[in-house]
Amino acid sequence: MIALEGLTKSFGVKRVLKGVSLEVPDGQNTVIIGHSGSGKSVTLKCIVGLLEPDAGRVVVDGAVVQEMDRDELAELRGRIGYVFQFAALFDSMTVAENIRLGLVRRGFDDAEIRIRTAESLEVVGLAGSEDKYPAELSGGMRKRVGIARAVALKPRYILYDEPTTGLDPVTSAVMDQLMIRTRDLGVTGLVVTHDMRSGFTVGDRIAMLYQGAIRQVGSVAEIQATQDPVVRQFIEGRPDGALPTLGSGGSRV
Amino acid sequence: MTPLVASRVAARDGFVAHVGRRSLETTRALADVRTWAPLLVGQMRRLGVDSVPITVFIAIFTGIVLSLLSSYIFTGAVPLYFVGALVGKTVMMELGPVLTGMALAGRVGASIAAELGTMKVTEQVDALETLAYDRNSYLIVPRVLAAILMFPVVTAFAMAIGVGAGWITAVNLLDLSTPEFLKGLKLFYRFKDIWFGLVKSASFGGAVALMGCLRGLDAKGGAEGVGQSTTRAVVLGCEAILVLDAFWALLLL
Numbered sequence: 001m002i003a004l005e006g007l008t009k010s011f012g013v014k015r016v017l018k019g020v021s022l023e024v025p026d027g028q029n030t031v032i033i034g035h036s037g038s039g040k041s042v043t044l045k046c047i048v049g050l051l052e053p054d055a056g057r058v059v060v061d062g063a064v065v066q067e068m069d070r071d072e073l074a075e076l077r078g079r080i081g082y083v084f085q086f087a088a089l090f091d092s093m094t095v096a097e098n099i100r101l102g103l104v105r106r107g108f109d110d111a112e113i114r115i116r117t118a119e120s121l122e123v124v125g126l127a128g129s130e131d132k133y134p135a136e137l138s139g140g141m142r143k144r145v146g147i148a149r150a151v152a153l154k155p156r157y158i159l160y161d162e163p164t165t166g167l168d169p170v171t172s173a174v175m176d177q178l179m180i181r182t183r184d185l186g187v188t189g190l191v192v193t194h195d196m197r198s199g200f201t202v203g204d205r206i207a208m209l210y211q212g213a214i215r216q217v218g219s220v221a222e223i224q225a226t227q228d229p230v231v232r233q234f235i236e237g238r239p240d241g242a243l244p245t246l247g248s249g250g251s252r253v
Numbered sequence: 254m255t256p257l258v259a260s261r262v263a264a265r266d267g268f269v270a271h272v273g274r275r276s277l278e279t280t281r282a283l284a285d286v287r288t289w290a291p292l293l294v295g296q297m298r299r300l301g302v303d304s305v306p307i308t309v310f311i312a313i314f315t316g317i318v319l320s321l322l323s324s325y326i327f328t329g330a331v332p333l334y335f336v337g338a339l340v341g342k343t344v345m346m347e348l349g350p351v352l353t354g355m356a357l358a359g360r361v362g363a364s365i366a367a368e369l370g371t372m373k374v375t376e377q378v379d380a381l382e383t384l385a386y387d388r389n390s391y392l393i394v395p396r397v398l399a400a401i402l403m404f405p406v407v408t409a410f411a412m413a414i415g416v417g418a419g420w421i422t423a424v425n426l427l428d429l430s431t432p433e434f435l436k437g438l439k440l441f442y443r444f445k446d447i448w449f450g451l452v453k454s455a456s457f458g459g460a461v462a463l464m465g466c467l468r469g470l471d472a473k474g475g476a477e478g479v480g481q482s483t484t485r486a487v488v489l490g491c492e493a494i495l496v497l498d499a500f501w502a503l504l505l506l
Contacts, residue, residue, distance in 0.1 A: 045379070048382075048383055050379050050382060050383070070387065074385040074387075075385075077382070077383050077384065077385040078385055080383070081383075082379075082380070082383040084376050084379070084380055085376075086375065086376065088375060088376040088377050088379065088380035089377075089380075090372075090377055090380070090381075091375075091377075101381075101384055101386075102384035102385070105384055105385050105386060106385070149384075153384075
């Protein structure tokens with residue numbers, strides 16, 4: 001299980017996280033929603049040690065991430081797949097080489113690497129794309145390669161950073177199916193998104209991040225029935241209400 | 254001290270400390286041979302072999318100008334065979350290493366900073382870390398080592414071609430024979446002239462590559478941020494070459 005305990009994080013004078021606490025139960029997809037700049041991506045990066053929180057801690061399978069040395073952190077990252085918002089594929093490498101890189105690091109032999117590469121591309125529906133370069137792929141295909149790169153490592157957890165942002169509705173639905181399928185394979189998912197349709201589709205639990213802290217956590221049904229005005233406004237996508245609108249929101253971090 | 258000057262000095266002090274910290278981390282990353290060793294040869298080819306054409310171009314014209322310039326200075330005052338002495342000494346000890354270093358600061362430093370800067374702003378560096386790679390071992394060490402190893406090789410080419418161009422110029426455009434040119438070349442020659450130039454160029458290579466890596470990995474924002482980092486990398490690389498040039502002259506001459 002992943003547990004966030006009172007995470008705080010500032011960038012200069014801007015306090016992005018002000019005490020985020022959340023538990024991510026095993027075998028489920030937990031979705032963090034919140035407007036742009038609310039600190040969703042920062043939260044994910046704290047989990048894998050890409051960012052160091054100013055206070056609080058992240059506990060993964062009983063171990064505190066902030067107390068890990070380099071080797072322990074590398075081992076942790078072998079258990080956590082990360083799907084980046086814009087896929088973050090290595091553009092000088094082919095699709096197969098992108099997937100292979102993480103497997104080489106884990107010490108798999110060539111035969112195992114070939115099998116896992118083929119399997120993971122099959123899972124995301126991109127079999128036969130091994131020799132293509134990221135520049136030859138659409139945005140949706142790149143994100144699916146990003147998922148394949150994470151799935152190939154057979155991680156225990158996958159963190160998805162805005163997996164459907166910028167995609168057309170059909171490709172978004174494909175991404176949703178992939179996240180559900182991955183969960184059904186036993187992988188715990190933590191998805192950050194502001195796409196409510198996607199969040200309600202893939203999520204078992206929804207948590208709303210607002211003003212640097214978790215505003216509400218609950219099942220999809222609980223969130224859909226919420227009376228909290230902030231959460232209500234966000235999931236309904238209404239411009240009027242307590243949430244900051246254009247011009248008053250923070251920049252994305 | 255005015256506030257502007259004070260802030261510039263503080264920023265420079267901060268950067269020097271940053272370079273020190275990163276240099277220490279890079280030195281530690283040398284132990285991770287499994288990561289950087291497979292990348293070394295590719296970087297040596299890219300940073301060294303691919304830089305030979307520009308180096309040859311510079312060396313040819315440096316040799317020609319030196320030969321003509323020394324003839325202009327010596328005519329009527331000093332025996333003309335001293336042209337060989339001046340061309341040899343200057344190319345081997347100073348102009349070969351420094352001009353090659355400057356040219357490669359532009360080519361290699363800019364290339365490294367732009368590549369790593371783009372990787373940084375597109376989250377490829379973060380992706381690398383989530384695949385359990387250490388950024389220092391994977392990105393910095395192979396580039397810095399390749400530059401340290403290949404700058405002297407490229408400089409040796411430059412020395413040979415510069416002296417050769419000076420000789421051809423002297424024989425064809427000046428009233429000087431080959432034996433006379435060689436007499437001058439041998440007159441003050443010491444083996445130290447060559448290794449002094451090569452040791453300097455190795456240090457130039459390390460500095461140029463390190464500045465490129467550090468500035469690239471510090472890139473922020475988008476294309477503009479990468480552009481600024483690239484410019485700074487080239488400027489800092491050139492400054493480092495001049496400082497190191499003076500350092501080696503003080504130490505070894």
